[in-house]
Amino acid sequence: MNTIQRIVVLAKQVPDTRQVGKDAMTAEGTVNRAALPAIFNPEDLHALELALTLKERCAGASVYLLTMGPQRAADIIREAMYRGADGGYLLSGREFAGSDTLATSYALACALRKIGADVIVAGRQAIDGDTAQVGPQVAEKLGLPQVTYAEEVVNIEQGYLTIRRRIAEGIEVVKAPFPLVITVNGSAPACRPRHAKRLMYYKSARCRSELHAAPASFAAQRVAAKPELEIIEWTAANIQPDAAQLGLQGSPTKVKRIENVVFQAKEAKCLTAADEELEGLIQELMAAHTIG
């Protein structure tokens, strides 16, 4: 297999943990998920850009998004379509609930076997967990090589990609055969914006459960007329899994305990920016040999 036909981007819809405001916790001290906006995981957008750039360099290639999540995760598939993706797959259902990274990678690997991908691209990590595990775990499950922390595909030749990656204190250029899994760093080029014509066309894209919820909608009529507007929605049954490896029961890691964060307040000495107060502080620190 020497040409790239199918590029699949693994992406996740995440709560925007960077926007944690005062209402992020409920009065009972639990996380108020509803107060956090759901967004396209930032590094997955970099992955999408790398995939779209690769597609432009490989005649006849297509880019598909694959995500696992609730029905509303179809939003990020539409978002990817607006920016250039050709289609998408949503893995959804209660069988997947409670998955840790290993169970997630297992489900994604099953779906990828069914889709058949020449290149799999994912963001390095998701901002709600920061584990950076799912990409490498998918690669292992599929028996594929991986290139992590990628910034750019610098060359494409018969059966091989040459990729520049960012590692701790430097860069590395590697040549890897495809099929393979690439995880993309936040330092890679940002994703192109939405394309106005694509937005008009793909805003009617819907997955099966969305069509089911609104069978007479304008979007449903559009999907009936244009099959490429259907987002493929799969439940566990569609990907022929070993049920024991899915969801909570397929997750080796268990949460034993959750504690809310309580700061142990110590009495801070409060100062203003007034000159005499700051000079007093400096003198105090110098007298204590903390500075100077």
Next chain:
Amino acid sequence: MNNLFVYIEQEAGRVADVSLELLTKGRELATQLGVQLEAVVIGADLAGIEQELARYGADTVWVADDACFAPFRTLPHTAVLTGLIRDEQPQIVLFGATCVGRDFAPRVSSALHSGLTADCTQLEIGDHTDAKTGTHYENLLYQIRPAFGGNIIATIINPEHRPQMATVREGVMRKAYAAVSGRGERREIAWQGYLSESDMAVEILDREIKERNIDIKGAHIIVAGGYGVGSKENFALLHELAEVLGGEVGASRAAVDAGFTEPERQIGQTGVTVRPKLYIACGISGQIQHTAGMEQSAMVISINTDPAAPITKIADYAITGRVEEVIPKLIKYYKKNSK
């Protein structure tokens, strides 16, 4: 059998600090469990490496020493470590949460179908009783980490699967020689039996590694900036203050993500952990992911426009004001008073 493994990261025979920190923690946990502490080194030119590792308490040092293992590549490292784990059955395996550890530890966990907890801030041994089945488990590894934007601290366990695996960031654990050195017995890994041709599929064409020139971990004084600093230009003020005081500049993740400064300066759960004599937090609100990496500072001064910012709760001095105003004044009065 059922010992505790620490994966040792090294470059040209120089062992990474994070690996020595994990050996120190591993020694404590292994003693508590009554098992051996075993270090695993996969690389090239590793003659004598066991001596240093023994000082940190390693009883056994497993070594795969061959040119094909340097520089690090995912597949050969995964194959060798996975093979060794299958044969030796350790109950716990610890990795540094570095570029290398975060690249191949997930593959090892996937191959072994065992759980891996990323970026732990504490590791403890404890028991667990499953609420549904009533099954009691003794001496599990509690893998403790902040989660969900740092609003909660989660304790993760792997009751049924072995090994129990975790990664830990550099600087989170303390590094110290063991009270009694380990035996440091060097054992060669029979790695030839673990590798296959396809593990060599990825070729490194070029590699440019800079010496690490930012050392915030070793600094006695740290001037750290958050998103509230506002711009790259304002970060220059922090550098000025750090230079005057003889310190280093650190940053919160938000400041790094905003492009105000280099990722090497990031302090916190997903950066490094520091314990300086003085920590000046500028425009840092004080989310737990950040404070997890600096709360052991001897003294904390916060500069923030919001007097109610969470950082105030761990600060010794809370200055309410704008960074652009306060820092030049601190520089001015330091210079004036040190004459």
